[in-house]
Amino acid sequence: MNREILLKSRPVGKPTTANFEIVNSEPISLNNGELLLKARYISVDPYMRGRMSDAKSYVEPYQVGKPIEGGIVAEVVESRSPQFSPGDSVFGMLQWKLVQAVSAEKVTKLNKETAPLSYYLGILGMPGLTAYFGLLDIGKPKEGETVVVSGAAGAVGMVVGQIAKLKGCRVVGIAGSDAKVNYLLNELQFDAVINYKTITNLDAAIASACPSGIDVYFDNVGGIISDAVVAQINKGARIIICGQISLYNETTQPMGPRIQPTILKRSALMQGFIVSNYTERFPEGFKKLATWITEGKMKYTQTTLNGFDRLPEAFIGLFEGNNTGKLIVEMQ
Amino acid sequence: MNREILLKSRPVGKPTTANFEIVNSEPISLNNGELLLKARYISVDPYMRGRMSDAKSYVEPYQVGKPIEGGIVAEVVESRSPQFSPGDSVFGMLQWKLVQAVSAEKVTKLNKETAPLSYYLGILGMPGLTAYFGLLDIGKPKEGETVVVSGAAGAVGMVVGQIAKLKGCRVVGIAGSDAKVNYLLNELQFDAVINYKTITNLDAAIASACPSGIDVYFDNVGGIISDAVVAQINKGARIIICGQISLYNETTQPMGPRIQPTILKRSALMQGFIVSNYTERFPEGFKKLATWITEGKMKYTQTTLNGFDRLPEAFIGLFEGNNTGKLIVEMQ
Numbered sequence: 293m294n295r296e297i298l299l300k301s302r303p304v305g306k307p308t309t310a311n312f313e314i315v316n317s318e319p320i321s322l323n324n325g326e327l328l329l330k331a332r333y334i335s336v337d338p339y340m341r342g343r344m345s346d347a348k349s350y351v352e353p354y355q356v357g358k359p360i361e362g363g364i365v366a367e368v369v370e371s372r373s374p375q376f377s378p379g380d381s382v383f384g385m386l387q388w389k390l391v392q393a394v395s396a397e398k399v400t401k402l403n404k405e406t407a408p409l410s411y412y413l414g415i416l417g418m419p420g421l422t423a424y425f426g427l428l429d430i431g432k433p434k435e436g437e438t439v440v441v442s443g444a445a446g447a448v449g450m451v452v453g454q455i456a457k458l459k460g461c462r463v464v465g466i467a468g469s470d471a472k473v474n475y476l477l478n479e480l481q482f483d484a485v486i487n488y489k490t491i492t493n494l495d496a497a498i499a500s501a502c503p504s505g506i507d508v509y510f511d512n513v514g515g516i517i518s519d520a521v522v523a524q525i526n527k528g529a530r531i532i533i534c535g536q537i538s539l540y541n542e543t544t545q546p547m548g549p550r551i552q553p554t555i556l557k558r559s560a561l562m563q564g565f566i567v568s569n570y571t572e573r574f575p576e577g578f579k580k581l582a583t584w585i586t587e588g589k590m591k592y593t594q595t596t597l598n599g600f601d602r603l604p605e606a607f608i609g610l611f612e613g614n615n616t617g618k619l620i621v622e623m624q
Numbered sequence: 625m626n627r628e629i630l631l632k633s634r635p636v637g638k639p640t641t642a643n644f645e646i647v648n649s650e651p652i653s654l655n656n657g658e659l660l661l662k663a664r665y666i667s668v669d670p671y672m673r674g675r676m677s678d679a680k681s682y683v684e685p686y687q688v689g690k691p692i693e694g695g696i697v698a699e700v701v702e703s704r705s706p707q708f709s710p711g712d713s714v715f716g717m718l719q720w721k722l723v724q725a726v727s728a729e730k731v732t733k734l735n736k737e738t739a740p741l742s743y744y745l746g747i748l749g750m751p752g753l754t755a756y757f758g759l760l761d762i763g764k765p766k767e768g769e770t771v772v773v774s775g776a777a778g779a780v781g782m783v784v785g786q787i788a789k790l791k792g793c794r795v796v797g798i799a800g801s802d803a804k805v806n807y808l809l810n811e812l813q814f815d816a817v818i819n820y821k822t823i824t825n826l827d828a829a830i831a832s833a834c835p836s837g838i839d840v841y842f843d844n845v846g847g848i849i850s851d852a853v854v855a856q857i858n859k860g861a862r863i864i865i866c867g868q869i870s871l872y873n874e875t876t877q878p879m880g881p882r883i884q885p886t887i888l889k890r891s892a893l894m895q896g897f898i899v900s901n902y903t904e905r906f907p908e909g910f911k912k913l914a915t916w917i918t919e920g921k922m923k924y925t926q927t928t929l930n931g932f933d934r935l936p937e938a939f940i941g942l943f944e945g946n947n948t949g950k951l952i953v954e955m956q
Contacts (some may be wrong), residue, residue: 342889514884533888546882552846553878556865556896557674564888 294319297388297603299354303344306541306611311344312360312604320393327399328370329382330391331600334621335363335413336607337447339566341540351566359387360603363418365402365409376401383412390600390623406582414447414618415592416581418567423451423510424577425570426532430563431508435460438502440521443512444485445472447594447618448534451581452510453482454590461508464501466517468613475616479591494520505529513538515546522551525558533564541611593617599624626651628721629935631686635676638873638943643676644692644936652725659731660702661714662723663932666953667695667745668939669779671898673872683898691719692935695750697734697741708733715744722932722955738914746779746950747924748913750899755783755842756909757902758864762895763840767792770834772853775844776817777804779926779950780866783913784842785814786922793840796833798849800945807948811923826852837861845870847878854883857890865896873943925949931956 293316300313322328340362343354354360364386368376373396376382384399386392402412414420426448433439439456443449444465453476456463465476465485476482484501491497498506498520505526511518514536522531539546555562570577584590595615597606599622606621625648632645654660672694675686686692696718700708705728708714716731718724734744746752758780765771771788775781776797785808788795797808797817808814816833823829830838830852837858843850846868854863871878887894902909916922927947929938931954938953 511884514882518884533884536882536885536888539882539885546885547879548882550846550868550871550878550880551883552843552850552865552894552896553868553871554896555894556868556898559897559901560895562884562887562894563892564884564886565891566888569891 293317295390295600296359297600298359299344299356301356302346303341303541305543307341307344307604307608309604309608314601314604317389320391322370322372322393324372325395325397326372326393327368327376327382327396328391328393329364329366329384329386329399330369331364331366331386331389331623332381333365333410333413333623334388334600334603335417336603336610336619336621337362337418338535338537338540338610340607341611359389361385361387363413365412366399371396381409383417388603407585410594410596410618410620410622411585411592413620414594415451415585415590416578419447419618420451420581421570421574421577422534422567423448423455424581425567425573426534426565427452427455427508427510429570430532430561430565431510431530433459433461433508436462437507438462438464438504439508439510440464440466440498440502440506441510441512442466442517442521443535443537444476444482445469445616446512449510449512450476450480450593450617451590454480454584456508457481458584458589462502462504464498466513466521472616475593479593488517495523498524508532510534511536515539515548519549519551522554525554525560527558527560529558529560531560531562533562537611595619597621625649626721626723627932628691628719629932630691631676631688633688634678635673635873637875639673639676639936639940641936641940646933646936649721652723654702654704654725656704657728658704658725659700659708659714659728660723660725661696661698661716661718661731662701663696663698663718663721663955664713665697665742665745665955666720666932666935667749668935668942668951668953669694669750670867670869670872670942672939673943691721693717693719695745696720697744698731703728713741715749720935739917742926742928742950742952742954743917743924745952746926747783747917747922748910751779751950752783752913753902753906753909754866754899755780755787756913757899757905758866758897759784759787759840759842761902762864762893762897763842763862765791765793765840768794769839770794770796770836771840771842772796772798772830772834772838773842773844774798774849774853775867775869776808776814777801777948778844781842781844782808782812782925782949783922786812786916788840789813790916790921794834794836796830796838798845798853804948807925811925820849827855830856840864842866843868847871847880851881851883854886857886857892859890859892861890861892863892863894865894869943927951929953
């Protein structure tokens with residue numbers, strides 16, 4: 293018996309387990325050119341919240357009553373394609389199913405020698421490439437500049453901070469627990485980290501952590517944290533809009549201070565992006581990240597939940613900030 | 625007897641004539657290397673509102689009790705510099721005085737053959753260069769794209785629209801009177817122009833004027849007009865933050881819809897700038913604009929008030945949208 297997870301209803305506000313349905317489904321038959329895949333690691337990512345709504349965005353919405361889709365590392369169980377053999381590990385944007393049949397073109401073969409397979413959902417996957425291209429292509433950090441990253445202990449943020457350190461920047465993280473702060477300071481050597489949940493004066497904390505102002509802001513969260521950061525940017529600052537997780541569950545138009553006057557006065561740049569804008573340059577980014585990992589210049593951590601049925605819980609947890617590093621679900 | 629205009633007090637909200645003081649002052653003596661200048665045309669520009677406040681911005685604040693400074697076209701009355709002769713016309717960032725002595729290094733000699741002297745305060749001066757570099761360097765309009773410009777009948781906006789037309793774009797203006805709308809449509813050949821003061825549904829008007837969405841938005845005004853435009857940008861749009869005149873007189877932090885989610889979803893770029901960022905490229909911009917004018921590819925209009933004492937009134941009028949094209953004060 294197979295098992296899959298459907299979008300039962302579109303969340304209004306914060307998602308709950310009631311928005312998901314876990315169902316048993318029929319065995320699968322395989323056509324020529326297809327692979328039978330058994331999921332091994334399944335990714336949960338904040339951007340998926342957008343696909344659960346029925347709004348125009350950069351990826352099309354999930355359909356109610358159909359399986360959720362996302363990044364999955366799977367094992368080839370049976371192959372009707374000459375390019376793959378049973379036992380191969382692959383990555384693809386696949387359905388939340390324990391077992392599924394897909395066209396061989398939809399997946400990429402993974403090299404187990406480069407790194408543990410789960411890394412392909414994180415530092416060697418979409419989050420790592422997101423950090424790489426967003427920071428370097430939009431942020432263009434220069435040696436000695438100050439880089440602030442919000443969601444600093446998340447899958448993207450901790451890669452951003454480490455790349456910025458490799459580029460010789462002062463790196464300041466904003467995160468939401470003392471454990472995260474300690475990890476970023478002690479393991480990843482961030483120069484300063486602010487716990488936004490316990491700090492009494494965020495403006496003063498940012499000013500103290502950024503004595504030379506802020507040259508690059510990598511924004512994963514949006515909202516009032518970003519208001520406080522943007523208020524302290526330097527002339528010529530670059531603001532990378534990568535995520536706005538603090539706003540994804542809003543049910544009304546979020547309001548805030550208008551930022552255009554600051555963008556104007558500081559001759560600043562703000563740019564949004566999605567990693568797929570850089571598809572043609574993925575090999576470059578992947579190679580760089582893999583090299584930094586194998587040379588020991590970059591560390592990686594992830595939070596793992598065990599069991600397919602925990603996917604909804606894992607996804608919801610993204611909005612509670614429970615995870616340090618990439619959050620994945622491992623099949624049992 | 626000389627005459628000058630001082631900043632009497634910093635405006636709170638919209639400036640009034642009470643913020644200015646017109647005084648008679650002493651005759652002037654000239655030192656070596658200096659020029660005695662008689663003002664001919666004096667510029668009033670929205671950015672000057674920022675200098676009247678005591679806030680950190682891209683140029684330092686005016687001092688209370690001291691003369692206002694701004695762009696002036698003047699005639700050399702007496703010269704103690706070998707580079708200038710009496711009768712020469714010059715441009716400089718000078719004080720609001722009928723007659724003043726300045727170091728010869730502070731001014732640029734103007735060519736009366738290229739264009740009427742007052743153009744050096746407009747299309748061949750700071751506003752023209754602002755339009756040129758903002759649109760082309762940040763906006764990068766491509767043939768067939770849709771360019772929206774707010775404050776379209778202002779000194780910068782009407783140059784932006786004409787350059788965009790020369791680049792083969794669909795050009796949509798937003799302006800505040802039927803006379804301006806008619807001028808932009810009939811004289812400058814804009815493809816569509818919206819009168820934001822009389823339109824009942826701005827969103828629908830923008831959608832109708834921009835059937836293929838918006839690729840470039842040149843923002844001179846900010847506030848709710850810009851909210852409506854930004855909501856309809858295309859993927860990969862560029863937003864040039866040149867001015868925010870609708871907000872300059874606010875006395876509290878202006879609030880509005882958060883734009884980062886739109887910037888993110890559309891992979892859009894927003895960049896603020898001040899024309900002095902491009903100082904090294906002024907000769908390029910000046911040459912292009914002068915060529916377009918002399919070849920008849922670009923039209924120019926201005927609104928002129930006569931008499932030094934009308935400078936405060938002229939400046940205040942900028943915030944009432946009275947002027948079509950560049951607003952200048954001509955000495956009598």
